[in-house]
Amino acid sequence: MASVGTNPRMASKILTKAELKAEVSKQLEQQRKKLIELSLKIHANPELAFKEEKASKWLTSYLAKGGFQVESGIGGLPTAFKASYGINKPVIALIAEYDALPEIGHACGHNIIGASAVGAALASRCIVGNCGGSVVVFGTPAEELFGGKVLMLEAGVFDGVDAAMMVHPGIRNAATTEALACIGLEVQYFGKAVHAAAYPERGINALEAMILAFNALNSLRQHIKDRARIHGVITNGGEAANVVPAYSAATFLVRATDNTYLEELKQKVLKCFEGASVATGARLDYRWGETVYAPMKNNMVMAKLFAQNLESLGRKVEHFESRFGFGSTDMGNVSQVVPAIHPSVAIVSPDVLLHSSDFVLAAASESGHEGLLDAAKALAMTVVDLLGEPQALTRVKGEFSGQSS
Ligand SMILES: [Zn+2]
Ligand SMILES: [Zn+2]
Numbered sequence: 001m002a003s004v005g006t007n008p009r010m011a012s013k014i015l016t017k018a019e020l021k022a023e024v025s026k027q028l029e030q031q032r033k034k035l036i037e038l039s040l041k042i043h044a045n046p047e048l049a050f051k052e053e054k055a056s057k058w059l060t061s062y063l064a065k066g067g068f069q070v071e072s073g074i075g076g077l078p079t080a081f082k083a084s085y086g087i088n089k090p091v092i093a094l095i096a097e098y099d100a101l102p103e104i105g106h107a108c109g110h111n112i113i114g115a116s117a118v119g120a121a122l123a124s125r126c127i128v129g130n131c132g133g134s135v136v137v138f139g140t141p142a143e144e145l146f147g148g149k150v151l152m153l154e155a156g157v158f159d160g161v162d163a164a165m166m167v168h169p170g171i172r173n174a175a176t177t178e179a180l181a182c183i184g185l186e187v188q189y190f191g192k193a194v195h196a197a198a199y200p201e202r203g204i205n206a207l208e209a210m211i212l213a214f215n216a217l218n219s220l221r222q223h224i225k226d227r228a229r230i231h232g233v234i235t236n237g238g239e240a241a242n243v244v245p246a247y248s249a250a251t252f253l254v255r256a257t258d259n260t261y262l263e264e265l266k267q268k269v270l271k272c273f274e275g276a277s278v279a280t281g282a283r284l285d286y287r288w289g290e291t292v293y294a295p296m297k298n299n300m301v302m303a304k305l306f307a308q309n310l311e312s313l314g315r316k317v318e319h320f321e322s323r324f325g326f327g328s329t330d331m332g333n334v335s336q337v338v339p340a341i342h343p344s345v346a347i348v349s350p351d352v353l354l355h356s357s358d359f360v361l362a363a364a365s366e367s368g369h370e371g372l373l374d375a376a377k378a379l380a381m382t383v384v385d386l387l388g389e390p391q392a393l394t395r396v397k398g399e400f401s402g403q404s405s
Helices: 008-012 017-044 053-065 110-123 125-131 148-154 206-221 259-280 300-312 331-337 357-362 366-388 390-402
Strands: 069-072 081-085 091-096 134-139 163-165 168-170 181-190 229-236 247-256 283-288 344-346
Touching (some): 017 053, 017 110, 017 125, 053 069, 053 081, 053 110, 053 134, 081 110, 091 110, 110 125, 110 134, 110 168, 110 366, 125 366, 163 300, 163 366, 168 366, 181 259, 206 229, 206 247, 206 259, 247 259, 300 366, 344 366, 366 390
Parallel strands (some): 091 163
Antiparallel strands (some): 069 081, 181 247, 181 283, 229 247
16 A cells, blocks of 8 residues: 555556667657647747747646646746646756747757747656656747846745756757857947038037947957857948938947856947047947856766767767857856756758748747657756666766756
C-alpha cells in the first residue's frame, strides 16, 4: 500500500535513465502530429512582441490539457506564462519563445521553439513521476524587440529554478551559443537652421555632427576588442538640401563579449558623439536603452549532456569551440542567474540566414518539423539526465557558482 504523498508511478515501477529516455522519445513520436500542427498554426499567425495572444493561448491550452498548472500573464506581461508539473525541487525550466518579426513573420523560427518546449514538457511528466522534482515551462514574449525575459527576471519569475534550457532552430546542431552583451543607444544632435547658400556661416549643422560621429566610430572600430560590435543607422538627416539641418538622429547598438567591456566600450562610443558635438557646435542629446542583453553563460555540464542526447538522435553536433555568427538574446540574462543552455538544431543549410524569407519557409518545412521533434526529444532526454541523477545537477550548479560572468 502506498503511503500518503508517494507518487503512484514511483511506487509501481522505477525506470532506468535509458528506459526513461526511450519512453520520452516514444511519447514525443505520439505527439508528433499535434506538435507540428501547433507549430504551423503559430507560424501562420505571426504576432509581434507583447501581442502574442494567440500563440500564448494555444501553447498554454496544450499544456493545460496535459495536466500542467498554468498561470498566464506572469511578471505583469499579459502574453507571458508559467506552466508547472510537480511541486517539488529540483525545478527544471523549459523556455518557450513565440514572437515573430515585423513584416517578415516567423523568420527566426520561434514557432519551433514554442512547440518543442511544450512537447518536451508533456514528455517530461513521466520523468517527474519516476524521479521526483518538477518541470516548468516559461512562456517568454518579445525576445526579438524588448527582451521579455529581462522583465520577467526583474519580476522574480525565475526565482527557485535550478536549471533552464531551450532550443533555437538554426543552421547548425550545436549545444552552446555565443551571445553578446548588447545595449541600444538613441542619439540626437540639435543645430541651427539657416539658408545653406545665403548664410552658411550662421548655421549649425546637425547632420555634419552625425557624419563626424560615424567617422569617429569607424576610427574607434579598428582598436576595439575582437568580436565587439558597434552599428547604427541615421533615422533623421535633415529636410531639404538648401537648409542647414538643425536636427539629426540615429539609433545604435553596442555589443561586447562581457558586461565589463560593454561598459568600457559605452564610454568610448559616447566620446565619439561628444567630440562631434564639440567640433560642430551641435548640441548632443542621447539615451541608452533600458534593456541590456547580457552575454550567454553556457553551462558546459548541461551542454555536454544535451550534445550527447542530440547525437543519440543521429545529429552530428558541432564542436564546442567552433565560432560562428552571433547576436544577442535575452536568454543570456537568464543564464547569468540560473545555469542555462541555448543550443540549436539545424533546419536549413548554412547559406540560409536567420531573419530571411528563406528561413520563414524553413520554419514551416519538413526539416523544420524534424528539428522541432529532435529539439523536444533532446530537451526531454536532458531533463532525464538532470532529474534522474542528482550528481548531474550538483555538477551543473558547481560549474555555475565557480564561473565568473
Ligand atoms: Zn531572431
Ligand atoms: Zn530567435
